[in-house]
Amino acid sequence: MRVLGIETSCDETGVAIYDTERGLAADVLHSQIAMHAEYGGVVPELASRDHTRRLLPLIQRVLDEAGLTRHQLDAIAYTAGPGLVGALMVGASTAHGLARALDIPVLGVHHMEGHLLAPMLEDAPPAFPFVALLVSGGHTQLVEVEGLGRYRLLGESVDDAAGEAFDKAAKMLGLDYPGGPAVARLAESGNPARLRFPRPMTDRPGLDFSFSGLKTHTLTAIRRLEAEGALDESARADVARAFEDAVVDTLAIKCRRALEATGLRRLVVAGGVSANRRLRERLEREAAKRGAEVHYPRGRFCTDNGAMIAYVGAQRLLAGEHDAPGQMQAVPRWPMDGLQPPDGG
Structure with missing residues (x-):
């Protein structure tokens, strides 16, 4: 057909x-x-x-x-x-x-x-069942997938999706649309030790996400740096890195919990944010520790x-x-x- x-x-x-x-x-x-x-x-x-x-x-x-x-x-x-x-x-x-x-x-x-x-289009597609992290501009969800149409929602964002949070952080930093790639590029030159932002909803059980508070924390940090006269290009990069690290850590922690809760050893990551290099590296490390597989669609x-x-x-x-x-x-x-x-x- x-x-x-x-x-x-x-x-x-x-x-x-x-x-x-x-x-x-x-x-x-x-x-x-x-x-x-x-x-x-x-x-x-x-x-x-x-x-x-x-x-x-x-x-x-x-x-x-x-x-x-x-x-x-x-x-x-x-x-x-x-x-x-x-x-x-x-x-x-x-x-x-x-x-x-x-x-x-x-x-x-x-x-x-x-x-x-989408990863089913690859030469080595994942086998069912698996846990999927759907992370895009409008959605952040963890789903247990048993087969075509057999889905169980494990957790989702209660407010902003991760992609929305990236876009809003980009606007705060004066970056162009689309925000996700722009924040990631700026974060490459950031110092990961200078600032630490919260990892929202990781201090409690469950698989839901919330990025609204992280957005507020980012704005507060930017305004503080502005008030101190310290918001130069280096500081903007440090803010971008702290923000990206917080999102990546939060997603990785929730994925680990989802794999543990379901007992599965396959993770699929899809949606626009799945192209983020730092997220892929972190999930690969987490998977290696647990003998799990991570599958992504190709970039396009x-x-x-x-x-x-x-x-x-x-x-x-x-x-x-x-x-x-x-x-x-x-x-x-x-x-x-x-x-x-x-x-x-």
């Missing part, structure tokens, strides 16, 4: 074709970062308009790269949510319109299930992309799932714990 995957949940237009017999045939991605950077964050109306402008040419491009025509597609998968409603509508309406024209099935896919299973599949949507869509379409005719989905808020396995069991 050849499945066209469409991702338009936020500020990236991703299109890919996944062949269930041969694997990923082609994938392309257009990022809107440069457009939104001027505003310091994503502007929903601009995002929707850019998806509308880019999507059809990207579909043709991915077909050309795969050496296929649209009539050789067997099904279409698109991101149904969560995400920006206008952006989701662009992908959903395009997918349903094209599927109707080609008389093939179409299916709305959960965006975070795409991230969760850490951020939003069409390949992960095509893959998840293909698995569910093979099991017989599809949208009813004319019933396209655009769900801005969609908890992942409501997902079911394809057989409904």
Whole structure:
């Protein structure tokens, strides 16, 4: 089965074709970062308009790269949510319109299930079951994964997600959008011994996260340095390093607890923040101590992309799932714990 995957949940237009017999045939991605950077964050109306402008040419491009025509597609998968409603509508309406024209099935896919299973696109994918850390701009969750659609939420952020906290810290430090990579670059020259920020919610049992207090602590530290006349480039780097270390330590501690609580020895880390180098190094060390494995998607599949949507869509379409005719989905808020396995069991 050849499945066209469409991702338009936020500020990236991703299109890919996944062949269930041969694997990923082609994938392309257009990022809107440069457009939104001027505003310091994503502007929903601009995002929707850019998806509308880019999507059809990207579909043709991915077909050309795969050496296929649209009539050789067997099904279409698109991101149904969560995400920006206008952006989701662009992908959903395009997918349903094209599927109707080609008389093939179409299916709305959960965006975070795409991230969760993105490592399955690698040459050595993780085996079920495993613990997954989903860490992105809008989500920070720990999930026990037994199989496709068989997910148990272990913990999540009660306020800001880790990616949101990175973006807010970047603004405090006067860095450009997107904040995560900018903070990480600045932190490279920071002194890890100068400042120590709290590791939120690690002094109590449980697997939930909270990054709001860390954000406040960061702002307080910056204002103190400003008042002392000491907020030079070196001090800004030290703040960035202290912030990054606090987030990385917090995520690593919670991952360790999740592996201990479930008795599992496989950890999957996915979402935009999973590309952070320091986080990967720390999790690798933690895993080595416990004889555990850590799996990540390749760099270009850490951020939003069409390949992960095509893959998840293909698995569910093979099991017989599809949208009813004319019933396209655009769900801005969609908890992942409501997902079911394809057989409904």
